[in-house]
Each structure stands twice: as structure tokens, then as C-alpha cells.
Amino acid sequence: MGNKWDETNWDFYGCKRSYCLKIGIQSNGSKAAKCPLSNQSKTPEDYRMTRAIRFRKHRYQRKTCHTAGGNPGTSQGSKFGGVGKKSCINQKSSHNTRRFFLKKTMQKTKATLTRNTRLTHNIYELVYTLESPFLQMPIAGQYAMFQLAKGLNRAYSFADFHQNGFTLLIERIPEGKGSPILCDANIGDSFDIMLPLGHFVLQDNTKSKCFIGTGTGLVPLYCQIKNHLQKYANTKICFHFGVRTEDDIFYRDRIGAFTKNPNFKWQIYLSREQKPDYEHGYVTKWITKENVDNFEEFYICGSPEMVSDARKKLQEIGVEKSRVLWEQY
Ligand SMILES: Cc1cc2nc3c(=O)[nH]c(=O)nc-3n(C[C@H](O)[C@H](O)[C@H](O)COP(=O)(O)OP(=O)(O)OC[C@H]3O[C@@H](n4cnc5c(N)ncnc54)[C@H](O)[C@@H]3O)c2cc1C
Known part of the structure; x- marks a missing residue:
């Protein structure tokens, strides 16, 4: 690997405070820069990287909540902002480095629709193949930005992903400009996309977690629960899912399958119907x-009213705010 940073091999998923210390952005201002993998340091390139990270750290210090679809104060923000979604990650400084690298790993490519299944009266499961595989695998909770036309960008969370593709669950809004294009697309249709994006990401720890979601807010939460249970099956997890009526429920089988693990419990809430079992x-x-x-961390995603x-x-x-992660759309 020589004396250079080997970014392609970094484990961003585990980019924790210890890594931040190793690369020298601690508050004492130390200029020490070390690659967390090789422990080699002090090349001019290392120092340039350290300065860049410190700059980002200061820039983001007070901006933990932001309008998603763009990071505040960046070119990405001006180009893709205004999609009306907010997210928040409260573990401030320890994640600034992660934010910097997440942005660095974003890629532009094309996604081709390979399967389109209608799950309910308005929810579609769409499976895409990527023209070029993920440069960096997403973290559960992230999303893809579709560039559907000039000035028509729409964000959709990953329900699932693998090296060469991903699955989305999209609510078709009849009067919407974007969702009908995607839900009515034919197999083989291609779209320009940017991915992976977003900071509403699953935290890599063994803390007990509670997930609360409404409607398509289920999508990133499903992905997070699945990924978490795969890695830490012994963690206590609960999921509270709200919809209006029984007809609005989707992914019941998928989430029901998690209950094979006795540490996972879930409950569906119907706001406009009264039925047994709900x-x-x-x-x-x-x-x-x-x-x-009974829980240490909370993940909330859904309508702005519910999240608030x-x-x-x-x-x-x-x-404490530091225990609550949220995203609204
Ligand atoms: C980070 C992020 C992740 C997202 N993930 C998903 C996802 O996984 N699945 C998904 O379906 N959507 C998701 N969304 C929402 C998605 O980006 C679009 O906002 C949504 O599909 C509506 O787009 P549209 O162009 O069809 O409607 P627009 O043309 O934007 O809106 C048309 C009308 O529909 C109303 N409207 C907008 N959204 C909704 C809604 N959710 N329910 C009812 N009425 C609405 C608007 O107020 C407006 O009156 C996500 C948004 C963000 C920012």
C-alpha cells in the first residue's frame, strides 16, 4: 500500500472516533496523520488530507440538522436541494469525518429497471441494476437521487442493495411529477442517478434500538433492521409501523420473518380503522x-407530523437528542 491513503479499503461503516483520532483531527490540534489501516504517516498527501478533514469538521460543527437532498453549503446542496426532506444525526463531531467520506464516495451512474411489482394499491417494489457497481456500498438508511428531468430530482431510500443493484419501494402519488414516472416505467428503462446519499444511517453498535415509521418511512427502517439483525442478532429491536388502513400495509411477510429472532418485536398501528390484531x-x-x-437508540422516519x-x-x-435519529418526507 506504500505511504498513501488507501481509501478504497477503508471500512467507513466503522469510521468511529478512534479513526478520527488516528487521522489527527482531535481538538488539541495535533497534526499527526495516520492511515488507520497501515499506521503509516507523515507524507505530504497525508497532511493535505488532515487539513481537509479539519476544515470540514469546523464547517459542519453547527449543522447537524439539514435539508436532505443536499449538504448545506456545498455544490450538491444547491443542485439537489429543496426536496423537502429533513434528517438529523446527532452524534456531532464523531461523524463529521464520516460525512466527509460519505460525500467523497458518491457516484453518478445509470440504473436500469429489472423488476416492477405492485405491492398494494399505491406501493410499488422496483428493482434496479446499476450500470457501474457501487464504488462504496451504501449504509442502511441511505438513498439514491433520481434525475428524472431538468430540475426534477427525487430521492428514494434503499430497501435493499447489493454490489450491482438495489430495491426501492415507492408510493405512487397520482398527481406527483416524479413517482408516476418511476412506478409506470417499463422493464429496461434507464435513469440517471446519484448514490449513495444521506446521513440517516444505521449506527454500527450493539445498543438496543427502537424503530418508528409511517408509510414509506418503513423503507430505510426495514433496511436498517435487516442489516442490524444480520450483524448483531442478539440486540433487542422493536419496530412500530403506522399506516391508515389494513390495505396500506406492505412488506408484512418480510418484517414478519424477522420475528424468528426472539429479540425482534413489532406492532402495526391503523390510524383510520379498528381491527383485531392491530x-x-x-x-x-x-x-x-x-x-x-427499554431502548437506547431511536430511529424515526415518516411524515413530518409523525416525526415531529x-x-x-x-x-x-x-x-437525549444524541439517542434519536430521524428523517422525514
Ligand atoms: C431522502 C428521501 C428519501 C425518500 N424515500 C422515499 C421512499 O423510499 N419511497 C417513497 O415513496 N418516497 C420517498 N421519498 C419521497 C420522494 O422523494 C418524493 O418526494 C415523493 O415520491 C413525491 O414525489 P412526486 O414527484 O411524485 O410528487 P410531487 O410532484 O413532489 O408532489 C405532488 C403532490 O403530492 C404531495 N405529496 C408529496 N409527497 C407525498 C407523500 N409522501 N404522500 C402524499 N402526498 C405527497 C405534494 O404535497 C404535492 O401536493 C423520499 C424523499 C427523500 C427526500
């Missing part, structure tokens, strides 16, 4: 001090 009401009714005390309500309730109960 909780009636909003998904946020689960958020009580008694329930919340859930965050407010957690805050009132006294859950």
Missing part, C-alpha cells in the same frame, strides 16, 4: 416513559 391510533402512542426506558410528534414526546420524556 393497535388503533397513531404510532406515536407507543412513546411512553415505561416503553422508552415522536421527537417532541421523546424529548419530554427526557431522551
